[in-house]
């Protein structure tokens with residue numbers, strides 16, 4: 583009888599050990615999952631998306647369009663709204679306010695309607711016809727374009743990872759396209775040979791006088807991380823555009839120059 587009791591006690595304590603061990607394993611798993619989710623959220627932060635695939639972990643949750651910088655990087659968005667930077671590592675800051683209107687068959691920031699109208703009218707006087715094929719694009723549209731590009735590459739038989747990296751070179755991942763600012767426009771369709779047209783030559787000579795710049799020049803591809811796009815123009819205001827043209831600086835370089843000169847003059 584006593585032996586019987588002892589046996590039961592032993593079995594029970596063995597059970598207890600197993601239960602404690604299971605509990606420990608579960609706890610470890612929870613901690614591991616939490617840590618993993620945190621890293622995942624941080625990674626996604628660099629390229630936030632507006633899609634439902636955004637991580638749900640709360641701490642590092644990023645809202646679409648929120649400005650995010652890689653840790654340790656000292657970058658200051660200029661106070662001037664016309665110089666807002668959205669590129670492969672900077673998303674639209676929360677503080678950026680705009681009113682999107684529909685003009686010239688596209689959506690755009692209301693503040694660039696008149697500058698574009700003036701440029702278009704001036705071009706017309708020189709018998710140059712400018713029209714727009716794209717202006718403001720929200721993250722949802724960008725996500726769609728991006729996904730379609732990945733799919734197109736994936737269908738060629740390469741790995742999914744390769745398809746993603748190839749797609750990212752031709753279509754900006756959501757949150758990183760300048761079209762979300764409403765200050766960027768694609769002129770006369772997205773033509774590969776637009777750089778050789780008389781319309782492009784007119785723009786090269788005059789765009790800065792209306793506040794527009796060629797955003798992704800041939801000789802700045804290593805800085806912009808975007809291949810040469812002859813059709814993509816960005817509004818930055820007349821004074822900045824003229825200065826950028828004069829100094830041959832792309833927006834990334836000019837913001838650096840602008841910020842340094844701002845601090846130097848104070």
Ligand SMILES: [Zn+2]
Pocket residue numbers: 716761766767768813814815
């Ligand atoms: Zn564009």
